[in-house]
Amino acid sequence: MTRLTYLKIGAGVLLIGLLAWGVSRGLERLAGLPPDSTATPEGATVPGANVPRITATLYYGAADGQSLIPARREVPLAEGVVPQGRAILAMQLQPAPEPYVSVIPEGTALRAFYVTDRGDAFVDLSPEASSAHPGGSSTELLTVYAIVNAVTANLPTIQRVQILIDGREADTLAGHVDLRRPLQQDLSLVAEPKVQ
Amino acid sequence: MRGTAAIALTIVLFLLALPQAQGTSPATPLTLLSREGRRPVPTIVLSGQELVALDDVAALFQVSVREDTLAGGLTITYRGRTIVVSSDQPMASVSGRVVALPSPAVRSGNRWFVPLDFLPRALGPIYDSRIDLRRPSRLLILGDLRVPRVTARVDAPGPPTRATIDVTPAAPVTVTTEPGRIVVRIEADALDLSIPSAAGGLIDGIRPGDQPSTLTVVLAERSGPGRATPSEAGGSTRITIDVPAAMPANDSASAAAAPVPAAPLPGGSPVPPPVFAATPRAALQTMVIDPGHGGDDTGVRGARGAQEKAITLELARRLRTLVEMRLGIRVILTRDNDRTVSLDERAAIANNSKADLFLSLHLNAAPVGTVAGAEVFYLRLDREGEDARRAAESEEVPLPVLGGTIRSIDVIQWDLAQARHVDASAVFAGVLEDNLRGHVRLSPRPRLSAPLRVLTGVNMPAALIEMAYLTNADQEKLAQSEAYQTSLAQAFYSAVVGFRSYLESQRDQ
Numbered sequence: 001m002t003r004l005t006y007l008k009i010g011a012g013v014l015l016i017g018l019l020a021w022g023v024s025r026g027l028e029r030l031a032g033l034p035p036d037s038t039a040t041p042e043g044a045t046v047p048g049a050n051v052p053r054i055t056a057t058l059y060y061g062a063a064d065g066q067s068l069i070p071a072r073r074e075v076p077l078a079e080g081v082v083p084q085g086r087a088i089l090a091m092q093l094q095p096a097p098e099p100y101v102s103v104i105p106e107g108t109a110l111r112a113f114y115v116t117d118r119g120d121a122f123v124d125l126s127p128e129a130s131s132a133h134p135g136g137s138s139t140e141l142l143t144v145y146a147i148v149n150a151v152t153a154n155l156p157t158i159q160r161v162q163i164l165i166d167g168r169e170a171d172t173l174a175g176h177v178d179l180r181r182p183l184q185q186d187l188s189l190v191a192e193p194k195v196q
Numbered sequence: 197m198r199g200t201a202a203i204a205l206t207i208v209l210f211l212l213a214l215p216q217a218q219g220t221s222p223a224t225p226l227t228l229l230s231r232e233g234r235r236p237v238p239t240i241v242l243s244g245q246e247l248v249a250l251d252d253v254a255a256l257f258q259v260s261v262r263e264d265t266l267a268g269g270l271t272i273t274y275r276g277r278t279i280v281v282s283s284d285q286p287m288a289s290v291s292g293r294v295v296a297l298p299s300p301a302v303r304s305g306n307r308w309f310v311p312l313d314f315l316p317r318a319l320g321p322i323y324d325s326r327i328d329l330r331r332p333s334r335l336l337i338l339g340d341l342r343v344p345r346v347t348a349r350v351d352a353p354g355p356p357t358r359a360t361i362d363v364t365p366a367a368p369v370t371v372t373t374e375p376g377r378i379v380v381r382i383e384a385d386a387l388d389l390s391i392p393s394a395a396g397g398l399i400d401g402i403r404p405g406d407q408p409s410t411l412t413v414v415l416a417e418r419s420g421p422g423r424a425t426p427s428e429a430g431g432s433t434r435i436t437i438d439v440p441a442a443m444p445a446n447d448s449a450s451a452a453a454a455p456v457p458a459a460p461l462p463g464g465s466p467v468p469p470p471v472f473a474a475t476p477r478a479a480l481q482t483m484v485i486d487p488g489h490g491g492d493d494t495g496v497r498g499a500r501g502a503q504e505k506a507i508t509l510e511l512a513r514r515l516r517t518l519v520e521m522r523l524g525i526r527v528i529l530t531r532d533n534d535r536t537v538s539l540d541e542r543a544a545i546a547n548n549s550k551a552d553l554f555l556s557l558h559l560n561a562a563p564v565g566t567v568a569g570a571e572v573f574y575l576r577l578d579r580e581g582e583d584a585r586r587a588a589e590s591e592e593v594p595l596p597v598l599g600g601t602i603r604s605i606d607v608i609q610w611d612l613a614q615a616r617h618v619d620a621s622a623v624f625a626g627v628l629e630d631n632l633r634g635h636v637r638l639s640p641r642p643r644l645s646a647p648l649r650v651l652t653g654v655n656m657p658a659a660l661i662e663m664a665y666l667t668n669a670d671q672e673k674l675a676q677s678e679a680y681q682t683s684l685a686q687a688f689y690s691a692v693v694g695f696r697s698y699l700e701s702q703r704d705q
Contacts, residue, residue: 065564135496136561178649
């Protein structure tokens, strides 16, 4: 190993770091929210501290259970819309950090995520999303739009999101919200986080 | 000797009692009217009380009957719901609620009899279909059949002879004049007829028609062409019939030129029957109530065991009774028992019945147990829905029809049929919210638009209501209470009245 080799490796690491920082800042600007360190849960960091990360806006149930609250969370940086979407959804499907409440049934996993040329994303969820859902129009709307908003808010090239269950088109999760077509972002159920 | 006299007295008393215990048959048999058709129901009259045998009830209504010798009564079970009828007291316990009857159950031989009122009063509340007893016309109506009361009378023998036929609740009618008679066809499944045994003047008689929904006015030979004028007032349709005397023979040419058909010609040649205009269709004639979930789909479950599917069905039945009885509006439930009905089937039931209003009843859930209040939803359209709405407003497809002409028809995208009604649905949701306010607790966001699946395919103004949160312990208890359900049903009823006024104002513009 020559000094030149070390310099090359160092420069490479620096370049990757700068790139990660740049992407992160860019996504923050697109999401339009300042970073909120209080929303990041204790111990919620993904293993591998050296993995570059971005700050994404995820949506959880408010403590009063009546709306969605945008929360900033760090997710691993991935190259390309599809891998980044998978990383964001994997974090979104995890239990909600305090003080928020989960609106996605426990055990729901991401089976697949892909994007069409028209800018429609397909989020394929495991059957628990439907079978473990408690029902009710209001909870179902919170569940559906937590996912739709998480995708559209962080990946600006995606306009609409269709949720699939177990690889197939689904009518609804629990008998209410129409899932037969891709859904657009809906922020009407979103409330601003309360200032402590 | 004394023993022989006692036996003889017993035999005499038995023989005297025998006719009374067996009862007598009523003059006119009772007829059960259902979707399957008509069938007679055997009854007896005992001590002035008309009774029906419980074994006949078991066969007709698929109930099981068990005699409880210890309690001195009978237990009637239908799909897990029970009625206990007393043989001592004129009452029955229907799913725990006491219902008064005209007489206790009576035993005759090895058969048990209950008063006829047992059917609507005791069996009706637990039965899947509505049971309606119409004593004057000797009809027992099972299910959601449209059986308007039709009263006919001759007002003035004349000539001209005038007769009126009243149809309550109001229903569209078509009147056809034929040689020697006028046929009144009423849009109904059957008719509850009250017609005079003898007519007068130029009307020989008013009789049931060839079809279950028709009535025939038979004209006298010396009558001229009859004229029938339908009108609607006070929730009834009235058909006024005027029959003039036949014109003299030398006026036959002018009579033939008259717009109304001539009296029956001696040769019996048929005259084409002109059809009189039917009454204008009522603004709100049919309503569909959709009790959410059902069968395998329980819906939301409360911590105390309340099930969404059961409460929605109970509310739907209450509301149906209110709307049918007070407003005379035909009400159809998308399910009248605990069965699974797909969301498409619910929309299809509403669309096929050409309903004017659709209300889906639900109970809500929240991720937090403190959330409470009712919420009203109507459909929100996304981009695709807006496209469908514009298409529905503008597109008419010309199609060739028989006779070589072209007819324009509206094309409706089946799974987005609601697109053309979203504005009216928003009005209905607003009327619902207004009427619920003050009766029940509303959520902080009481009216919302959302892409709800059951509303998208419904081709009429439609709304969905989440009546309370079963995930809230207090609301769960409340939702099961008689008082809350009554308040809700009353608020829904007022909303139907309010929306009907809106529809009428729109039609008049």
